[in-house]
Amino acid sequence: MEINLTSDTITRPSKEMLDAMRKASVGDDVFKQDPTVNLLEKELSRLFGKESSLFFPSGTMANQTAIKINTEPGDQLICDSNSHVYNYEAGGASFNSGVSCRLIFGDQGRIFSHQIKEVINPQDFYHSPKSKLICLENTSNRGGGAFYDFKEIIKIKELAIKNDLKLHLDGARLWNALEETTEKPKDYGDIFDTISVCFSKGLGCPVGSALIGNKEDMEKALRIRKVFGGGMRQSGYLAAAALFALEKNRSRLKKDHMRAKEIASALNKLSFMKSIEPVSTNIIIFSLISEKTETKFVNLLKEKNIHIISLGKGKLRIVTHHDYTEKHHEYFLNFIKKINL
């Protein structure tokens, strides 16, 4: 038995999802003639209460497109030091849009209005880069799956309006946050100028992300997506998976969250555990007492065909997901309890 806990992106489509994909009616989406993509985009607009949506091959491309349409070269975006747009998009903000990132050292990937207020450059001070865009990440990947208190997001929105800043949500794992809070997608749609979401993580799709926003921005996004090489043809097969996942795979995320908490509490009892970040959703980030122990631990797991990932700087990560089953979970918990290093 192989247990892969490196990421929620490693899932394979279930038989039911493959059936939905196989049955999809498709067309050429570059000509906007794929009925299933059109349906998915319409459904996302409805869900988030926004005018328009666009299907993307990856979350990175959706975020990069959002940065491009919300800024001009020379502008600055504000984000957390752990954010995906800053750390894991290969420098795309500067490569694609010519913007710099003003980093905030937040709490588990979350930044707060009082911190943002301090780093906004005065609009008339032409010596400094123009603050233009705030990017929030919910849930935060490097922040261990933490999610925002919606009240804080409202405060950030007020600050953004006051300072004429755009607001983008990297919602790759927004579905996870939505399952743990009372807000609806529409609440996010009301606040953010643009929202990216992924189907290829907790929702179990093989490929696919989307960007959601107003009509004018999404018309710009259509052109940018083409520039980035993201115009796809019979992508309805992928959109069918996303539609299936939106309907069937959202509520089960709670299971991933519960299992993550159970894993964290088992890990916490190990004598060589140094610290575990608070677990809110499906990600567990922890460090062990020494580098040597870390290597021993990871290798021991590997021998048992259990895979986890290192984030560097002594941090290890475990992610629960659609293909991590109850059987895997019982086996893994039992195994943790017996580890002796």
Ligand SMILES: *Cc1c(COP(=O)(O)O)cnc(C)c1O
């Ligand atoms: C995974 C992820 C993305 C997008 O990643 P892709 O691999 O390009 O789909 C964006 N933001 C966050 C926070 C992520 O975890």
